[in-house]
Amino acid sequence: MRTTLGTDGIRTEAEGLRGQLLRWRRHLHQHPEPSFQESETAAFIASELEAMGLQPSRPLAHAVMVDIGRPGRRRAALRADIDALPLQEETGLPFASTRPGYMHACGHDGHTAILLGVARLLSSRADSLPGQVRLLFQPAEEVPPGGAEAMIAAGVLDGVDAIAGLHLWATLTSGRAVATPGPAWAAADRFRAVVQGRAAHGAQPHRAIDALEAACRAVCALQTIVSRRVDPVQTAVVSVGTLHAGEAFNIIAGSATLEGTVRAFDEGVRRQVRTAVDDILRQTAAAAGAGLDLEYIDGYPPLVNDPEVTALTHRVAADVLGAGAVQAGPLEMAADDFGRFLQRVPGCYLTLGAGGADPAKAFPHHHPRFTIDEDVLPLGLAILAGVAMEMLTAS
Numbered sequence: 001m002r003t004t005l006g007t008d009g010i011r012t013e014a015e016g017l018r019g020q021l022l023r024w025r026r027h028l029h030q031h032p033e034p035s036f037q038e039s040e041t042a043a044f045i046a047s048e049l050e051a052m053g054l055q056p057s058r059p060l061a062h063a064v065m066v067d068i069g070r071p072g073r074r075r076a077a078l079r080a081d082i083d084a085l086p087l088q089e090e091t092g093l094p095f096a097s098t099r100p101g102y103m104h105a106c107g108h109d110g111h112t113a114i115l116l117g118v119a120r121l122l123s124s125r126a127d128s129l130p131g132q133v134r135l136l137f138q139p140a141e142e143v144p145p146g147g148a149e150a151m152i153a154a155g156v157l158d159g160v161d162a163i164a165g166l167h168l169w170a171t172l173t174s175g176r177a178v179a180t181p182g183p184a185w186a187a188a189d190r191f192r193a194v195v196q197g198r199a200a201h202g203a204q205p206h207r208a209i210d211a212l213e214a215a216c217r218a219v220c221a222l223q224t225i226v227s228r229r230v231d232p233v234q235t236a237v238v239s240v241g242t243l244h245a246g247e248a249f250n251i252i253a254g255s256a257t258l259e260g261t262v263r264a265f266d267e268g269v270r271r272q273v274r275t276a277v278d279d280i281l282r283q284t285a286a287a288a289g290a291g292l293d294l295e296y297i298d299g300y301p302p303l304v305n306d307p308e309v310t311a312l313t314h315r316v317a318a319d320v321l322g323a324g325a326v327q328a329g330p331l332e333m334a335a336d337d338f339g340r341f342l343q344r345v346p347g348c349y350l351t352l353g354a355g356g357a358d359p360a361k362a363f364p365h366h367h368p369r370f371t372i373d374e375d376v377l378p379l380g381l382a383i384l385a386g387v388a389m390e391m392l393t394a395s
């Protein structure tokens with residue numbers, strides 16, 4: 001099985017780059033920069049690429065792009081996100097963050113190291129590539145509006161026929177992978193509503209417009225969107241995460257603020273939920289005689305993998321990891337702005353397990369003790385390099 005696509009050579013070469021992958025990943029881990037502030041990270045990536053004899057460009061201040069091979073019949077793109085999180089690291093690792101309050105707690109340090117490894121591996125074969133591979137190092141995945149849209153506006157997808165990327169995944173066993181055709185990751189939107197009532201003494205409710213009571217009813221009513229409005233064979237989430245109101249036990253609250261998140265895999269469902277959230281909040285507030293200020297913020301779109309590129313990715317990943325190690329699903333409720341690339345170009349976003357042998361013991365993404373199993377870095381490199389080469393030869 002492992003020789004059908006000829007990935008044996010790539011895998012051996014990727015294993016040979018293990019020490020370099022660890023050095024890159026640990027350097028990045030020690031020097032995290034949050035979204036929209038990745039200046040040193042981008043400079044580091046560009047200088048490492050230049051040291052390989054490549055000529056990277058900077059489509060955005062904190063983005064790096066490099067083309068490998070000659071323009072040919074096809075151009076394939078690979079993307080890695082490079083940003084870290086505003087989080088205090090508690091791993092105790094010898095290469096922990098040197099920057100208080102910032103940490104690579106989502107694995108993007110690993111993604112960046114893997115793509116640098118791909119650059120090294122493919123540049124040694126540049127003359128024999130049947131087309132061109134474009135590597136995209138993207139800033140600001142963690143914070144909408146994200147870096148993908150700005151990179152696309154800067155033209156990074158011009159002439160690109162297909163795109164792939166991967167996310168290391170702590171809750172998946174090391175060496176396993178998920179490549180799901182069609183909708184794979186959810187859209188993630190958020191809302192913030194302020195119910196405007198009128199405060200009064202707790203003993204005189206007839207003088208008040210109770211914003212807290214109206215907000216409570218709104219929170220309960222919002223739960224009917226998924227249970228009573230969305231088609232039951234579709235999927236959606238409406239979660240209210242905060243509700244703040246009131247200042248004293250004997251004063252009726254004059255205003256209440258609630259915030260929530262909405263997830264959906266289908267654009268129609270996404271629009272339907274948005275309309276329903278708006279309706280319910282406005283009508284509940286109006287029924288109480290209160291006003292409403294609503295801010296509804298569209299986040300990332302659903303991430304929809306192209307079936308053909310996903311089948312290709314599945315084949316390459318199975319060739320590298322072994323048959324049976326790659327599965328199609330489950331769906332992922334998290335969001336990622338790789339979906340913006342997929343709105344323009346067919347492609348696949350693969351999830352590669354990095355949770356060790358027992359991911360139930362791994363800390364989740366965005367946790368102060370999150371870490372990745374570094375042993376999977378050469379596997380990620382072999383898969384992405386193999387996928388890029390297959391995409392160049394695909395009809």
Ligand SMILES: [Zn+2]
Nearest residue numbers: 106142365366
């Ligand atoms: Zn993240």
Ligand SMILES: [Zn+2]
Nearest residue numbers: 106107108167
């Ligand atoms: Zn991430």
